[in-house]
Amino acid sequence: VHHAAAVGQGKGVLNDNKSINTDSYPGGYYLRDITKPMYSQSGGAIETYTAKNKMVSPGTLLTDSDNIWNDPAAVDAHVYAGKVYDYYYTKLGRNSFDDEGGTLKSTVHYRENYGNAGWTGTQMVYGDGDGSDKYAYLSGALDVVAHEITHGVTERTADLVYEGQSGALNESWSDVFGNLIENKSDPEWLCGEDITTPNIPGDALRSMSDPTKYGDPDHMRDYVDTTEDHGGVHTNSGIPNKAFYNFVTTSGVIRDNAAKVWYRALSQYLTSNSKFIDARNATIQAATDLFGAGSTEVNAVTNAWSNVGVG
């Protein structure tokens, strides 16, 4: 089928204008980005679909007749997935979630009154919010999109079991890359702030600098033993989240190097049943591999975990 890259226009969830990589066909445009290396290498693309508020995935590939896109949730899901692809490719040398140039599929308008998002095992899905104004369209936050795609990366690397401590590590690695990729200068390292009560500034789902702000632990002594939420994976993630925050804010440690340490730990050392102590050891080993024993990074990561009572 004849494909040609085109550039469309649209507004995102926060009413911001943005250019959109689309794929033209006789008569219109697909919401498909064929400009990435994965396309020339293996035909992989970034594709955005709609579930039309049913519980289906991927649903219907979005098209438009004039390349002016009027679905903010779709615009952001698409553009932000492209930014996440670019980060993993250029900063970490990873070619899409599977490192094989696999197509990144997003489905927006997933289910009715769905105030959440997720990784299905093969793609991202995003709800429209829960009908109240607690959440905006979930794809309207780059840290959320990066969080979901990182679940895909984790599944294809360490494959951390989504339960208990390994599940909290799974969650934390997604929050870490969500914040690294969003790369805001917000001092609190918030998660989901752009889509949480859009009318109220300053609130979020989680904080990495102070997890206790949202009731999550920031030390091993406060680990929450619960059967809720797969053993508290979105709560106990506060402990490794704080450890990463400690690490990345240590003087002499730069973000791109912290990212390399966390990515190497995930892709080379963590395994499906790793616990917090294993994450400490994995990140110390990764920092040693990359920067040498006794380096600033090794000392910083060791202290970062000790500060949260791990190791």
Ligand SMILES: O=C(O)[C@H](CCc1ccccc1)CC1(C(=O)N[C@@H](Cc2c[nH]c3ccccc23)C(=O)O)CCCC1
């Ligand atoms: O990817 C994830 O970890 C979250 C989805 C988790 C999930 C797992 C298995 C089946 C369904 C859903 C989605 C996000 C999340 O952290 N959700 C939290 C908080 C949350 C959002 N909307 C909610 C509605 C109800 C309860 C909690 C929530 C959660 O599911 O706990 C990540 C970034 C923002 C949304």
Ligand SMILES: [Zn+2]
């Ligand atoms: Zn998650």
